[in-house]
Amino acid sequence: MSGKYLLAIDQGTSSSRTVIYNHRAEVLSSAQQEFPQIYPEPGWVEHDPEAIWASVAAVTRQAMQKLNAVAADISAIGITNQRETTVIWDRETGKCVHNAIVWQDRRTAAYCQALKNDGLESKVTEKTGLRLDPYFSGTKIAWILDNVDGVRQRAESGKLAFGTIDSFLLWRLSGGRVHATDATNASRTLLFNIHTQDWDDELLELLSVPRAMLPDVRDCAADYGVANDACLGGEVPVCGIAGDQQAALIGQAGFDYGMTKSTYGTGCFVIANTGDKALHSDNQLLTTIAMRIDGDVTYGLEGSVFVAGSAMQWLRDELRIIDSAPESEAIATSTGIVTDVHVVPAFAGLGAPYWDPDARGAILGLTRGSGRNEIVTATLQSVAYQTHDLIEAMSDDGIEPSVIRVDGGMVANNWFLQFLADVLDIPVERPKNVESTVLGAAYLAGYRAGVVRSPGELSTLWERDEIFQPSMSSPQRESLLQGWRDAVNRVRNPD
Numbered sequence: 132m133s134g135k136y137l138l139a140i141d142q143g144t145s146s147s148r149t150v151i152y153n154h155r156a157e158v159l160s161s162a163q164q165e166f167p168q169i170y171p172e173p174g175w176v177e178h179d180p181e182a183i184w185a186s187v188a189a190v191t192r193q194a195m196q197k198l199n200a201v202a203a204d205i206s207a208i209g210i211t212n213q214r215e216t217t218v219i220w221d222r223e224t225g226k227c228v229h230n231a232i233v234w235q236d237r238r239t240a241a242y243c244q245a246l247k248n249d250g251l252e253s254k255v256t257e258k259t260g261l262r263l264d265p266y267f268s269g270t271k272i273a274w275i276l277d278n279v280d281g282v283r284q285r286a287e288s289g290k291l292a293f294g295t296i297d298s299f300l301l302w303r304l305s306g307g308r309v310h311a312t313d314a315t316n317a318s319r320t321l322l323f324n325i326h327t328q329d330w331d332d333e334l335l336e337l338l339s340v341p342r343a344m345l346p347d348v349r350d351c352a353a354d355y356g357v358a359n360d361a362c363l364g365g366e367v368p369v370c371g372i373a374g375d376q377q378a379a380l381i382g383q384a385g386f387d388y389g390m391t392k393s394t395y396g397t398g399c400f401v402i403a404n405t406g407d408k409a410l411h412s413d414n415q416l417l418t419t420i421a422m423r424i425d426g427d428v429t430y431g432l433e434g435s436v437f438v439a440g441s442a443m444q445w446l447r448d449e450l451r452i453i454d455s456a457p458e459s460e461a462i463a464t465s466t467g468i469v470t471d472v473h474v475v476p477a478f479a480g481l482g483a484p485y486w487d488p489d490a491r492g493a494i495l496g497l498t499r500g501s502g503r504n505e506i507v508t509a510t511l512q513s514v515a516y517q518t519h520d521l522i523e524a525m526s527d528d529g530i531e532p533s534v535i536r537v538d539g540g541m542v543a544n545n546w547f548l549q550f551l552a553d554v555l556d557i558p559v560e561r562p563k564n565v566e567s568t569v570l571g572a573a574y575l576a577g578y579r580a581g582v583v584r585s586p587g588e589l590s591t592l593w594e595r596d597e598i599f600q601p602s603m604s605s606p607q608r609e610s611l612l613q614g615w616r617d618a619v620n621r622v623r624n625p626d
Contacts, residue, residue: 134206137577138194138367140187141569142212142296143375144233144397145444147186149194150569151205154582156592158564160200162193169230174237174479177230180218183296184303188362195363202365208304208358209371209576211378211568212296213397214319217271219282219293219344225307228282228291231299232271235398235437235479239270240488251337258324258331260409260418262486266435268295269321269338276339286341293344295319297372304358304369311347311355313372314423323348325409325420328428350423351377352579371575375568376400377421380431382567382574383536384593385421386586391525391532393518394568395541398482399439401521402431403530414524415484424578424586432530434483434521438476438492439514440541445476446510452503459507460544466504468550470611472496473618474509484524487623495618514541515551516615522555534558534598538567545599553603554611563594 136159141148148163164186169177195201215234220227232238243263246252252263261267272293276283285291294302298312317323317330322340324331330345349355355369373381376394380402383392391403402421409418409430421431438445443456453459473495480488494506522532535557542548542565552559564570577583 134204136198136200136205137207137209137573137580137582138191138205139209139211139569139573139576140191140300141375141572142183142187142210142300144213144235147183147190148569149187149190150566150573151194151198151200152573154577156570156573160194160198162190162197164190172238176233176235176479178216178233180220180227180231180299183231184300187300188360191362202363202367205367206582207368207370207576207580209572209574210297210300210369211373211375211572212300212316214295214316214374214376215266215268216296217268217275217293218296218299219272219275219286219291220299220302221285222290222292222307225303229275229279231296232274234266236271237265237479237488239265239274242270242273243488255321255334258326258334259318259321260325261319261321262415262417264486265488266482267319267321269334269340272340272344273338286344289343291344292346294346297374298346301355301369301372304360305356306359309356311349313351313353314348314420314428315351315374315377316372317348318420319374325418325430350426352424352575354579368580370579371572373422373571373575376402376433377431378569378571378575379538379567380404380421380571381589382569382571383538383562384590385536386590389530389532390536391530392536392538392567395439395514395537395539397439397441399436399514399518401434401518401525403525403532405430405432405530410528410530412524412528414527415486416521416524416528417483432525432528434524436514436517436521437479437482439517440539441478442474442476442510442514443541445478446507450506453507456540457543459511460546462504463508463511463546466508468611469505469508469512470614471498472501472505472509473614474506474513475618475622476510476513477622481619481623484520485619485623490622493622495621511544511547512550515547515554516612518551519554519612522557532557534560536560536562538562538565548599552599552601554608556601556608558601559599561596561599563596
């Protein structure tokens with residue numbers, strides 16, 4: 132490749148970002164921009180696809196301008212994205228038929244429950260590794276087809292395209308020439324058979340989704356055509372795509388069996404590499420595709436917490452008791468571990484291992500002496516407790532990580548990481564580059580472009596910043612965890 136840089140687009144739940152790297156994976160330029168969240172009804176979450184596209188175009192231009200880079204300087208583009216968020220658009224005009232329905236959205240909870248009542252969840256899980264939950268794309272597609280006038284007829288006649296955010300961005304970047312996605316994003320739709328590596332006709336029939344809507348499914352590092360949008364100023368090949376959590380595993384060099392990462396962004400997502408085996412979970416975790424490179428599938432065991440970093444945004448924007456998320460570290464340091472107040476941030480239900488879409492958030496244990504500091508600290512602790520729930524479930528399924536690699540915005544908080552190590556009773560490693568998600572997208576693009584010779588070579592680029600060793604006594608840990616379990620039970624069983 133003639134270019135000297137790799138460009139990675141990270142389209143997240145609350146913001147879009149573009150980062151430009153050199154071929155040694157060093158950051159040279161970046162730009163980031165938030166975009167609005169839309170809440171039409173309680174439990175519903177939407178994004179304006181045009182706002183997403185505008186933010187991606189803007190940050191890409193800004194990152195290139197900061198470096199005085201032109202299209203010819205870019206070897207390849209990698210894309211990573213918020214997973215499960217669902218977009219449907221017209222193939223001729225490119226116009227979306229509805230707002231994007233976000234992964235956090237719970238509007239299809241009753242539909243999922245009806246399918247469960249019909250005894251269909253085991254079949255879905257067997258084929259997809261997923262559960263019948265509003266989290267995933269399939270029931271979101273069905274909702275748009277059934278609730279927006281004329282959309283189902285247009286979809287059945289082949290006039291509409293479905294995509295997760297990566298597919299939508301690729302369509303726009305390529306000027307409507309490429310309708311494709313990668314195996315990791317496809318595996319989050321409820322429509323993709325992770326064993327046959329193809330869209331599953333039985334699942335399509337179950338959710339009444341026309342196959343004609345669906346994108347082509349490719350490896351994570353593959354030829355995704357050429358981007359030629361005006362924001363680039365010329366043609367650049369797109370060579371890598373992965374959903375954000377799988378991209379983070381790649382960015383953390385998680386290529387070996389048992390390697391486990393935990394990402395703290397809007398939510399918290401733990402993935403453990405299970406090699407070429409699609410490990411079935413007996414503890415309500417998800418079996419998913421961790422990566423597909425050179426046609427070889429690596430599976431993962433995943434637990435998802437819907438609210439992590441967004442809980443800090445809630446403290447900032449709704450309760451207005453902190454001015455910024457970093458302020459929470461000083462508050463927790465001065466307050467110390469809170470034992471009596473518990474925050475259960477089930478704003479969009481509870482994810483793994485509970486899968487309770489009807490649960491709602493609560494602050495429990497307040498007394499007259501409780502105040503801002505206790506609530507902030509208890510909110511930080513809740514993220515660690517939820518992570519423990521996932522790791523405990525993984526251990527019961529036979530995956531016992533010796534160390535957890537962490538990334539995302541929250542891991543700048545040393546107090547939180549020490550508390551996390553104490554609660555997990557496992558060492559926690561923070562890398563020098565904590566933005567593993569966008570780095571993973573760059574790695575994929577670099578591999579396909581020939582900048583990196585093998586995925587294993589990427590492991591040599593990973594560097595540790597700090598390791599947090601557990602130091603809490605077992606009785607204290609168990610007491611804290613029992614308090615958390617009691618709080619969760621009260622939220623799930625309010626009567």
